[in-house]
Every structure is written in C-alpha cells, then in structure tokens.
Amino acid sequence: MIINFRDAVRFFTTVTPAGHCPMCKNNNWGIAIQEEDKTLCYLTLSTNQQNGIRSYDLHLTCNDCGYLRVHRAKALKAWIDSNEEDPGEPV
Numbered sequence: 001m002i003i004n005f006r007d008a009v010r011f012f013t014t015v016t017p018a019g020h021c022p023m024c025k026n027n028n029w030g031i032a033i034q035e036e037d038k039t040l041c042y043l044t045l046s047t048n049q050q051n052g053i054r055s056y057d058l059h060l061t062c063n064d065c066g067y068l069r070v071h072r073a074k075a076l077k078a079w080i081d082s083n084e085e086d087p088g089e090p091v
C-alpha cells in the first residue's frame with residue numbers, strides 16, 4: 001500500500017481537524033515519511049491481525065511531547081480514493 005504525504009496531510013486536516021494531542025493538547029504532529037522518498041508516508045505492518053489479515057499502520061508523533069498516534073492506512077486510502085485532490089487547488 002502507498003500513501004502520498006500530501007494526501008495524508010489532506011486527510012488529517014480534513015477528517016481530524018481538531019486532532020490535538022491528548023497528552024499535551026498541542027496540535028503539532030509529525031507524519032512518518034519514507035527515508036528514500038519523502039513524498040511517501042512510511043507505513044508499518046500491524047502486529048495485530050483482523051480475520052487473519054495484518055494491516056498497515058501510519059504513525060504520527062507529537063512533535064512536542066512525543067506521544068504516538070496510530071491510524072490504519074486502510075482508512076486513509078479509502079478516504080483518499082474517494083476524495084481526489086482538485087488539480088486546480090492552490091498548494
């Protein structure tokens with residue numbers, strides 16, 4: 001599975017706009033990106049299984065207190081697929 005960093009930012013600012021850190025209450029998250037290609041998110045394979053299938057996770061880290069937040073990549077992918085970026089939209 002591939003999630004573009006730009007799409008992940010669109011997802012989080014649209015779907016979880018009030019995503020303040022539950023620990024320090026700041027809203028300053030870092031999204032894990034790939035070392036080799038910084039336009040792509042770094043996904044990890046989940047340790048849990050659902051119906052025998054392991055899923056991909058995307059980790060966010062609070063830049064202020066280090067709190068870790070995890071989202072199933074599947075949910076981002078579904079949203080991104082049905083919410084394509086408007087090419088005319090200013091960056």
Ligand SMILES: [Zn+2]
Nearest residue numbers: 021024062065
């Ligand atoms: Zn925090």
